[in-house]
Each structure stands twice: as structure tokens, then as C-alpha cells.
Amino acid sequence: MTEKKFTVPISKPNTQQELLRRCELLAGKTLGQLASELGMSVPENLQRNKGWVGMLLEAYLGADAGNQTEPDFTDLGIEMKTLPINALGQPKESTYVCTVSLEQTGELSWQNSWIRRKLANVLWVPIEADSNIALADRFVGNAWLWQPTAEQDAMLLQDWSELMDRIVLGEQSEITAKEGEYLQIRPKAANSKVLATGISSAGAKQKINPKGFYLRTTFTRQLLIQAQSSN
DNA sequence: CTATGATCATGA
């Protein structure tokens, strides 16, 4: 069977308004309903389909970037992120943003950084994620478009600067998830045995475990509150 | 391998 598991029946939105209109259409629907509309089946659970919800929403909204190093909606410059919400109405998991570059030139600016560009314009889509609710019965909430406030940008810059200092010094392999108040660095790979070439503190090439940038829930929780209060 | 999409599962 070479049946395509994933189809994209919806074309990409041409304007931001069109994208937001589609968000209104999916708010209040369950993941099961969305999957049904797309002709997709809902997996038993997410254990072996961890990115399923994100892929479903991207398909429904017409994201077109695939796995490129680009925002999901390339023309609009908008990145989509699902935000899993627990029973308390708060973000359940940290949010993966992007991979940490392994080799550094030492002259990176926050403004031009990969992570800053990814977070410049984000469409947050809250999704029920309480494990007591069957996957197909989980509701999609009201999505909103977010651009970092000067204050939020400064918060992220603070963490990023400290983390990048360590990376430039060749200490990337020593960074743990405990560092960073809002932005952290954690392993990001198929498994802990995956090795890539990085730079050691001695300046030599060294095999290290790939890592990625993640937003802590303490940060996304603030975004959620901000969005709810502006309704 | 690296990128995308993330959540799982266990130790503290």
C-alpha cells in the first residue's frame, strides 16, 4: 500500500485575513472533525505520532513551507504553532522553535537570528491536550496572531544572549535545559545517539548531540493570558 | 544526516 497518508486539499491562504478566517472556521471543532473533513484517520494516541496535531492544522490552514527553513506560510511570513492546553487551561508543553546552529561565526545578531525570525510573527493555535480526552474529541480554540512586544523581545534576547555566549565559546554540548528563564536549549534529535559535528571549546571539531531552542511554558502562558485579556 | 511537526517518560 503506497496510499498517501497526508493530503493537502486546501490551497494556501493569500492574505492574512484569509488565514484568520480559516482559523475562525476551525475554532470550536474537534480534531476528529477536522481529520474527517480532510479525509484523514485519527491515530489511537500520539505516542508514535507526536507531530500529528501540528500536521493536521497545517494541512487544514494550507501551510506551504514543508520542512524548509522558512515560516509555514511563506508568502505571509507567518509561523504556525499549536499550543497544547492542559486541564487547567494552561500550556502543557514547552514549544519547540528551531534547531541550534552547530557552527557559529561569532558575529550573530539577535535581529537576524534564525530564532528571532521564526518568532517575529506567530499564529498560535490552542488545542485541548488533556490526556483524559480522546484525541479525536479534543477541541481547537481561538487562534491568534502574535508579534513579540518590546518587553517580550527583550526577555528572549536576554536568554538568547547568555546561551549564545556559551555556544560561541564552544560550550554547546555542556548546555542543559535548566538554563534560560524563558528560552531554553534541549536535545532535539531522533535519539540521544545521533551525533553531529560541532565546535569544542578548544576550537576543534567535535561530535555532539543536536539541540534545539524551546519556549518554556512560563513564557507561552503569558502569551495565552495576553491573548485572552485582549478579547 | 538535517529539517519539519511535537509529546513521551522518567528521575528529582
Place this chain on the structure above:
DNA sequence: TCATGATCATAG
């Protein structure tokens, strides 16, 4: 209980 470190699927 919950964050850290580990892991799963897929495309190129």
C-alpha cells in the same frame, strides 16, 4: 508533580 532529557514520524 513536573521539567529535563529522550524519543517518534516524515520529507528531502
